[in-house]
Amino acid sequence: MKLIILEQYDQVSEWAAKYVRNKILLFNPGPERYFTLGLPTGGTPLGCYKKLIEFYKNGEVSFQYVKTFNMDEYVGLPRDHPESYHSFMWNNFFKYIDIRAENVHILDGNAADLPSECQAFEKKIQDAGGIELFVGGIGPDGHIAFNEPGSSLVSRTRVKTLAMDTIQANARFFDGDLSKVPTMALTVGVGTVMEAKEVMILITGGHKAFALYKAIEEGVNHMWTVSAFQQHPQTLFVCDEDATLELRVKTVKYFKGMMHVHNKLVDPLPGSLKKN
């Protein structure tokens, strides 16, 4: 694991966006080979999306040959509901960039046959050649996507009932009314994300600190599903100072000491010019 520790939310967003930009550019996607990107929703990645939009507008990166796979979507929420993950992705990312609709994949929470929808999604990932980089967040209960505590660490895309913790965390998007929050969701499994070539988890805020501690300083445990990534060969955790509050001083010092090396990953690539 690489643990990238930055001062605040804005620096995390910028670092993560630069990393994604560089990965796309290094991959050099084209009509015959698309860069496959796994994407999250929620408050944490918002800043990263804003930065990526900036990079697109500056001509630093194009999403024309990028295929995206979102992690999850609520069940039963109309697609055009302002809180659906389709709406989130459109309003916060897709509408500002040059991605084509046919290259965007988001689970359909209103499909007639939810298990089939989940299987079809897994197949789409397979057909696309697997995911190059899966970006994700972490819940206060240590979940990745909607893989709530107790989810199998080898799980695949499926229907999940949301934990009360998650419903409460999401209530703020539904006027604070618990009864309005959907209780089920379709989500990629821990196993699905583990199959990505690389995984980048964004973690900001003191309220995530305990989850981060459990995820990287304790053992692999299905009660803290993000801990599964201890067994992934290429994982990046990008976090702010507040998120490290429950970690050992030793861990934090060690990784801060590596920053001069890790920062090279986000340097502008040689020869990268304005596009077109």
Added chain:
Amino acid sequence: MPSNGSVSDAPITQFINCRILKEHTLQREDLWVRDGRILDPEKLFFDEQGYADRQLDCGGAILAPGFIDVQLNGGYGVDFSTPSEDPGAGVAFVAKKILEHGVTSFCPTLVTSPPSVYHKVLPEVKVQSGGVHGAGVLGVHLEGPFISLEKKGAHPEQFLRTFGGSGGVNPLLEVYGGLDNVSMVTLAPELAGSQSVVEELSQRGVTVSLGHSVANLSQAEEAVQQGASFITHLFNAMLPFHHRDPGIVGLLTSNRIPAGRSVFYGMIADGIHTNPAALRIAHRAHPAGLVLVTDAIMAMGLPPGRHTLGQQVIEIQGLHAYVAGNTLTSSPVPNQLTFDSRILNVFWGLGTTTLSGSIATMDMCVRHFQQASGCSVPEALEAASLHPAQLLGISHQKGSLEYGCDADLVLMDDQMVLEATYISGVEVWRK
């Protein structure tokens, strides 16, 4: 972003780099148009996997719904109330000109006239969509003749009428010749027999407006209960506000308006018809009901001098228009106008300082209103678009940039100076 969708083959235009008036604010959003209507880009993206065929760069300008003028008596030498060989052509001429003022839909207005005028003009002025040829005609606004003698303003006394005893709209059908293509009638509710008229007109879908009246607040509220929903040029041609009987002005804060309904009021914000302080009082009392109207007359767009309004002569001095002094006069038609010369009339008139319509243009009114009231740009723009559309019951289609609405637009800078006008997404005027 590239081509089109499976639902329609029509080309999609994306207005980019603009600030659109939506949800009562200016938002930095793109505006998508297909088939003359505003398109939901999210639906286009997810349902049709579609995208824009072309992008129009607005250069950071404000993109707002086109203005709707519900009280326009004429302009550029054309007087809708003065019969000519081809009234339709006169309306069309003005409709084209007002595109320059950002007006994309309007109600040609006829002041008090003899039945012969109505019978001649009304059948020729049809409801029609706007386009490159001019602003859309929503329907005629009949201001009179069922109005009060004391508050006739510049209307000719000899053609005022009362309702008679029969009740219902028969007297109106007689005078007007019919109610086809009529979207609004201004009347004085204190006239005997008005209740059934207001009720029946409202049921027929005609907007009833109170104006040129000496009604007290009770009479006005009664009329609203029967269906009246507009006040013609608030403050002008009605009793002044009095603290023990606010009269028609009191409708702005009346608590006897039926639930779910709203009273709108026209304001001529030309700086002359209403003192800015009075404008502010009305605006602060009932901001959601304010509808900007020009009440523009034939002389709007013409140079200073004498001109005809209905059956009377008026005189232009700067931005002021007055009922003319007692001189026999003929008004030569300016050379650049090429319409029927019978619009030229010669009359005796009595000198007065009775205001006689305005010659301010709609965009001038919007700017003046914003300045005088200190309201926000969105509020000023809504007073000329959303509110008139709500008044006429067409806000699902006009006066708004919600998905599905007609793409009648105005492009303007931060001072609300117009740069371009669009109807159904097509550019119909550019500065």
